[in-house]
Amino acid sequence: MIMTASITHGRSQPAVKAAVPSLVTKLARYAKLGPQDRLALSRALSLDIRNVSVRSMLEDNGRERKLAIVLDGWACCYRHLRNGQRHLVACYLAGDVCDLHSLTAPRRDTTIVLLAGARIARMSESAFAALATVHPAISRAFWLDAQIASSIEREWLVNLAKRNARERVAHLLAEFAFRAELVGGFTKGSIELPITQADFAGACGLTPSHANRVLRLLFEQDIVTWRNATLFVHNRPALEAIAGFSPDYLTPAVSRSVESRPNLRLPI
Amino acid sequence: MIMTASITHGRSQPAVKAAVPSLVTKLARYAKLGPQDRLALSRALSLDIRNVSVRSMLEDNGRERKLAIVLDGWACCYRHLRNGQRHLVACYLAGDVCDLHSLTAPRRDTTIVLLAGARIARMSESAFAALATVHPAISRAFWLDAQIASSIEREWLVNLAKRNARERVAHLLAEFAFRAELVGGFTKGSIELPITQADFAGACGLTPSHANRVLRLLFEQDIVTWRNATLFVHNRPALEAIAGFSPDYLTPAVSRSVESRPNLRLPI
């Protein structure tokens, strides 16, 4: 089911789109990135791009650990249970850094799976360290981004504990829509949503059957539809109302505190 | 219910126990800490100790953010919902650093509540930065600790999503027992457990009534008992078997990777 030979290896720079990587777009919202910062980051992201054709596991093939940044498409982060089950604990859309924490983690306790159609940029630890040193603003922005990832995890926790099935489903969909919007992936009221209903159900702490039923209700009420790995949001206010969704946890307030502490650095 | 005037302010050094702080004990398991490292850390932890007499919120009273480290007792981390509810997202026992991440976080999205009887050491951001600079091993150890905190969060996520009430309850109790043991707080088969059943239930994604029923069953089967803020573990293997508990997520493997990267630093 999961293969690793599927990644188009090697440095492929096929008529590199001049388009700004989603990550740069997103980070520029959090932190002040100067033109040089943006340029340097964009360039660093263009050095080792891989296209994913089928579901494939992300692994460290070399000695050195590498960051993986999603340029387009999706990646999922699973945690494994003793009994062989696995559970989706995070999703990475375009512009997300896969598991920045793990760069310094003692133990790899999760698996990252890249979904077909994704485009991934890889960056070695040392390359990143160099970039962060020369461009403190980039370091700060990455750190902020990691904080938000952590905040999302906490929100998922609350989602499971305090909401019912309908609310959970709506909340997760609303979150995906919002996050996609941040990087310009919410066009014509639809976003890419290439995960399986089973994984989606799991992330909501539901069985696939029941998640499906709940989704079906949302379809019938013309709030969303979801087919061909695409989610169409027809009535966003309704969706967010059902979920009790508030995007606070996804958007750092304009942060005096961080701006005023230029000595902030990533742990590298 | 929650008061803030309850903290015994000021530097109280009442016949400072020569005892090594739990944090030092715990960190020494993760990372190599030399005698100087331990001494410096112990000393830093002794400069501003506060005793908590009733439930009280932790807050930044000054300009500068401060770390809070639990020396004895418990602290809880809550996230607030729109509707006024709050949800327990983390517990800090003796030897835990309260929300290290928040030191660099853009937004405070959680509240930390100190439980009565706790002893807390506070350390200013700058003091910590200085300590981390002079003692890289301490910096590394703190970072590892933060990784484990993050790992615990993920485990809670899985706990809610993939286990039933009985398993959830058992798992959380098993985790507390294990964490307490790490810092020598598991004596004579019992640990301190000063949270309310309502909070405990919430952390398990259950209603207080049902959590109580499940607990009662565990009591009757002589697996644990819980009264007077103390949990007695009578049959630990049974408890861990019910939970499907494995302490992997609480113990970083002895990490070549980290040892071999002495340039690892905390983001300060």
Next chain:
DNA sequence: CGTTATGTTGAGCTCCCTCAAGGTTGGTGG
């Protein structure tokens, strides 16, 4: 064009929730 993963739907059951009432405990003030 078969084969496998994924999505859809149904019937029945059970786990867990809701709501409500009564105990118990610890803290507080007289």
Next chain:
DNA sequence: CCACCAACCTTGAGGGAGCTCAACATAACG
């Protein structure tokens, strides 16, 4: 020291949300 009070814990009855299991439909894929 006792009476009181407010949290907190405990227990019950009944209902509904979500699970299990199973069959089928549909889509992806070689």
